[in-house]
Amino acid sequence: MTIETIFAFDFGVKRIGVAMxxxxxxxxEPVKVIAAIDNATxxxxxQALLDEWKPARLVVGLPMHPDGAAHEMTARARKFANQLHGRxxxxxxxVDERYSSAVITAKRGEVIDDRAAAIILQQYFDSH
Structure with missing residues (x-):
């Protein structure tokens, strides 16, 4: 059996949570929150994380409405996933992330993006 490292991303316009x-x-496990200042940054x-950890595959959370309908962030997350693959x-x-961000909240009600990414990756592991 080959052991593979897998990275997961909780995509957001302002921040991207990363787990591995x-x-x-x-x-x-949560790894980092990346400030989404601009595409280059x-x-x-x-790239720095991928160079360090050399994952075999990537997982991106796909946000949806509770009823499964797509919304604006659904398209953005798909675009981000396509960009990861292309680059x-x-x-x-x-991975459907409908409830991952709601599960983990900070004391002030803010989402902890790297922990949300860990939930997304755990959902991936549990379903494969």
Missing amino acids: GNTMIRQA RFADI FNLPVEL
């Missing part, structure tokens, strides 16, 4: 895990332990930060030539899978 591997196929042996199958336990997601965003992808440079992602880094790694397989990218989408």
